[in-house]
Amino acid sequence: MSTPLSGPGSATQAPGREPAGSPPPRSRATRDHAPITVTGLAGKVLLLGLTAGVAVWAAFPLVAAGMWVGLALLVASTAGLFYLYLTRRHVPAKYLVPGTLFLIAFQVIPVLYTAGTAFTNFGDGHRGGKDDAIVAIESSSVTQVPGSAEYALTIATTGDPATGALVFLVTDPGTGAASVGDSDGLRRLDSADVTVATGGRVTAAAGYTVLNIGQASSRSKEITDLVVPTPGGALRSSGLSRAYEGKAVRAYDAACDCVRDTETGRTWTADDGVGAFVAADGERLAQGWKVNTGLTNFTRVLTDKNVSGPFLSTLIWNFAFAIGSTGGTFLLGMLIAVVLHSARMRGTNLYRVLLVLPYAMPSFAMLLAWRDMFNADFGLINNLFGLDVDWFGQAWTARFAVILVQLWLGYPYMFLVATGALQAIPRELTEATSVDGASPWQSFRAVTLPLLLVALSPLLISSFAFNFNNFNAIYLTTDGAPFPADNPTNGATDLLITYTYRLAFGGQGAQLGFAAGISVFIFAIVAVVSAVGFRRTRKQEEVYA
Known part of the structure; x- marks a missing residue:
């Protein structure tokens, strides 16, 4: 038996030694002092x-x-x-x-x-603290009384004339001193920074953009609503060129922790449980403050009949929409991918380009186009098929329409991922089933489909979560319609996310705390469904590993 050579040219090295000609290993000190x-x-x-x-x-x-x-x-x-x-x-x-x-x-x-x-009453009328509510109550009750001081008024802004925060530029009729006022109060301006015309009206001020008549007129409601607190009351506009310093009819009394109306004598006592001033007959002042309400927003969803009924029906439809959208797009996309994966198909590249066009176009534009196609009077679908269906006027036709739109928008994605997964499955597996006498359907059911589900289950779960909160699909097509006559806030096609949006930013005033509570419910539902789905996915991977 021959022994291996141990010379320099030998291919066998002693244990622990580096091959000949290899660079020496870098020490930690060398690495720490590498050039920068x-x-x-x-x-x-x-x-x-x-x-x-x-x-x-x-x-x-x-x-x-x-x-x-x-x-x-x-x-x-x-x-x-x-x-x-x-x-x-x-x-x-x-x-x-x-x-x-x-x-x-x-x-x-x-x-x-x-x-x-979600544990607060945060929303319109309950955004700040109690002191802010008192200032707002007193300021909003300001009225002009005999002897109220009047000022020459100029409307200005610190930003864009159409959207910037409004301020009042006024001059004192006695001293001629110029001041700027907003909801935080009145502040004196340096005389070198302002230009005052004859009559005391400010025509320019450093750091502020003076609005012309047209710009001010377009924001007349904001100007009327703006109240500038002053030591003697508050400053309010009287038209676009004059302002007056009125007196507050309602005043806060710290002794009783209440607000009194000096004209009627009516009293509203502070209730820290609801964050509002409440009268003896239960009437609340509109301006309140933010407080912790505990589980009220959550229990309201389950116990308030005006909320629990619509919430449950919306939840059921939400599941139906998410399952129908996800399942429908998956089945259609997978079916097309399987057909085009066949070796007997010709021109597959052209078909694939055409089939992914809906996915390549902006979804919001396509949703608006589909909304017009479903129009009952001039829509393409009714005119093309000779129908007379008010698609968005009836609950079930509207639901069918939005799922059909989702099917058209979503199948290209499923087609793409299914195509990639099919290409990763060795053809030898399906050919082996054919040799064993299995039909194409048996081969697909026993081999192809299980392997596809193993690969695509995480994507199906994420697609379900996306469709469960698919705000655009509803908002841009039906806006939640149709609405029942007795509940204009919850429509037949509303998802929980659009229902929450309407509660948070609807015309009846924002209920951000309540909307946050519903959002927590949505988060919990999606989290549970996703956790169950991923657990079943791991079991599938173990079976087909």
């Missing part, structure tokens, strides 16, 4: 400088609000980032930390804030 490129250094300086700037910018409001815990977290996180990226250690963390921070900022914090809002 100019580009890398510039990028690091830029990013760390941006981090420091954001930290300083965020620190000032935290200090002003006395949020010392938040300030401490800000300082600690900023110091941790500087330590992490100024040292050569913890390389994996350098890549993981940015993603984690973005996850917290854009996912965790919004979810926690929504969940926290």
Whole structure:
């Protein structure tokens, strides 16, 4: 028996020795002192400088609000980032930390804030604190009385003339001093920064855009609603060129913790349980304050007959819509993918290009086009087939229409993913079943379909979650219609997400706390369905692994 050579040219090396000619391994000290490129250094300086700037910018409001815990977290996180990226250690963390921070900022914090809002009465009339509510009540009750001081008024804004925040520019009739007023109060302006015309009207002011008559007229309601608190009452507009300092009819009395109307003597006592001033007969003042209401928003969904009935029917339809949309698009997309996957098909590339066109077009434009095609009077569908169907005027026809639209919009996606999954399945498997005497349907059911489901189940779960909250599909086609005569806030095609949107931003005033409570329900439902789906997917993977 011959023995292996051990010379320099031998292919066999002693254990633990590096092959001849290979570069020596880099020690930890060598790696720690690797040269830094100019580009890398510039990028690091830029990013760390941006981090420091954001930290300083965020620190000032935290200090002003006395949020010392938040300030401490800000300082600690900023110091941790500087330590992490100024040292050569913890390389994996350098890549993981940015993603984690973005996850917290854009996912965790919004979810926690929504969940926290669900336990409050936050909404129109309940957005600020109790002091803000008192100021709003007193300011809104200001009326002009004999002897009220009058001012020359100029309407201005700090931003765009059509959308910027409005302010009043006024001059004192006695001293001629110019001031600017908004909902926070009246502030004196430096005489060098303003131009005052004859008659005391301000024509220009540094930092403000004066509105002309046309611009002011288009925002007349906002001008009328603007109240500027003053030590003697409040300033309100009288037209577009004059303002008066009126007196508040309603005033807060700290002794009884109530609001009194000086003209009628009526009293509204503070109720911290509901965050409003309530009269003896149950009447509430419109301006209230934000308070913690516990589980009220959640129990209201289940116990309030005006809410629980529509909520349950909407939930059932929501499941039907999500299952129908997901299942229908999957079946159609898979069927087309299987047909085009056949070796006997010709021109498959052309067919695939044509079939994915709905997916390539903007969905919002297609939804609007489908809405017009379903129009009862001039829609293409009624005219083409000679029908006389009010598609969006009846509950079941409207539901059928929106699912049909989703089928057309969604099948290209399922077709694409099913095509990719089919190409990953070895043809030898299906050919083996044919050799064993199985029909094409038996081969598809026993081999192709199970392997497709293993690959596509996570996508089906995510598609279900997307369709469960598919706001655009409903809002841009039916807007939730048709609506019953006794409930204009909940339509036959409303999903929970569109119902929540209508509650939060409807014409009856925003109920953001209640809408957040429904959002928590939606989150829990989708989370449970997704968890069950992923668990079943893992079992399938174990069976067909």
